[in-house]
Amino acid sequence: MLIGQILATKGSDVVTTRPDATVMDVARVLKARRIGAVVVTDAEGALCGIITERDLACGLADHGADLLDMRVADVMTREVSTCAPDDGV
Numbered sequence: 001m002l003i004g005q006i007l008a009t010k011g012s013d014v015v016t017t018r019p020d021a022t023v024m025d026v027a028r029v030l031k032a033r034r035i036g037a038v039v040v041t042d043a044e045g046a047l048c049g050i051i052t053e054r055d056l057a058c059g060l061a062d063h064g065a066d067l068l069d070m071r072v073a074d075v076m077t078r079e080v081s082t083c084a085p086d087d088g089v
Contacts (some may be wrong), residue, residue, distance in 0.1 A: 004085030016041045019048050019073035023059065024071055026051050040076050049076035 016039045017026055019061065026038055030053065037052040051072050057068040059075040 001003070001089045002085065003083050003087050003089065006089070017051070017072055019071065019076070021072045022068065023051075023056065023072060023075060024068040025075060027056060027068070030056075033082055034081050039080075040072055047075070047080060047082070049078040050080050051076040 015026055015029060017041050019040055019042065019069065025086055030036065030037055037050050039047065040049040040051055042048050042084065047064060056067070059070070
């Protein structure tokens with residue numbers, strides 16, 4: 001199966017945020033869009049990282065409620081694997 005086949009079913013919308021957004025902002029987006037991750041891009045649209053539900057859970061364990069006021073850049077995953085639509089699963 002190819003990545004493009006999965007995207008044809010799931011859709012190819014990519015939700016992004018900036019590194020200086022707050023974690024609370026991202027939590028609201030995750031809830032509203034019913035998704036588990038948001039891609040983090042800089043002002044030019046270059047990939048900086050990804051922030052996932054797991055990043056939020058780990059951040060909550062490490063920082064407690066203060067996490068919500070922290071910046072995405074402080075808790076996001078910086079190493080992101082990417083692929084193309086014609087790549088196999």
